[in-house]
Amino acid sequence: MRVVTYNIQFGRGRDGRYDIDRTAQALLGADIVGLQEAEAYWDRSGNIHQVEHIAAALGDYHVVYGATVDIHKTVAGVHRRRRFGNAVLSRWPILTTRTFLFPKLSPLNAHSIQRGLTEATIETPLGVVRVYTSHFSHLCTDERMQHAQLTLETHRRAAADGAVTSGTAVTDHGRLDPSWSESPLPAVPPSAILMGDLNFTPDDPPYALLTGPRSPRYGRLQRPDGFVDTWTAAGNAEEDGHTLYRDMLTKRGKRIDYILATPDLAERVESAVVLTDTEASDHQPVATTFTESPP
Secondary structure, eight states: OEEEEEEOGGGBOTTSOBOHHHHHHTTTTOSEEEEEEEEESOGGGTSOBHHHHHHHHHOSOEEEEEEEEEEEEEETTEEEEEEEEEEEEESSOEEEEEEEEOOOOOOTTSOOOOOEEEEEEEEETTEEEEEEEEEOOSSOHHHHHHHHHHHHHHHHTHHHHOSSSOSOOBOTTSOBOGGGOSSOOOOOOSOEEEEEEOOOOTTSHHHHHHHOOEETTTEEOOOTTSOEEHHHHTTOOTTOOOOEEEETTTTEEEOOEEEEEOHHHHTTEEEEEEOOSOOSSSSOOEEEEEOSSOO
16 A cells, blocks of 8 residues: 655646646555645636646545635636645545644744644555644744644544544434434544654654654654654654755755654555655655555
8 A cells, every 4th residue: 555645835846837737647656645735726826626636637536625724716707715735535435534723823924824634534455544644834843843732632532532423313302313324434443644744854843742752772662642654664764765855966855744654554564765756846755655464
């Protein structure tokens, strides 16, 4: 199972040109995709729905769009929603989805946007998995720590919160109301993947919060209710795998894009790579392959 995360920078490549087909080309072969900075009906990107366009280019994919910015707009006399945010695409059915909005820091002297965490529960060959994609703040470590903490809390309380609809519905007359049970939902799965442009490097506090503190003797101390960096689970060094290049020729910059997984899934990591050749965005996609055979 090949999972890819990509901050697509609304289809704008390193050359400044908007080309959503070039973006889709970089995603070919992925089974599950987490997108950040995907937009719909903005003038700058040609007033198209980018997520739908990418899904059509890839083929028969299931899609959810977790827009965190949503504004009224009229295009050629048609009412649209000008949107911006996260998306998940999957070869397999997305059983449920929801987007959790983060509190928004609104400084007077910097541009700020609404951000959030999009969840897609997917029926995969590895079992049912909660897949999260997010784009943490670019403003400061304090806000990124808040986003990381809220993400971790959402993951840890997932079973207690239940699915998007749960419990027993009863009518005013005390009778069971079957209309809410149109199709049964599986129990909330413990397995989860968190991916996205998290805007921190491995030596920053939010990384330790999500993946565990570092021990001089044991390395990262993995919490059973936390996440594991699939990049290092594949045998790579934390300091490698840069995804935001300062120099395209040397492929050096900093690593701020991640695919994290719960410990059970981390045991199934086969490989993790940065897709270094595409110039469809200012970020590089990251791909992790999970083996379908249990360890």
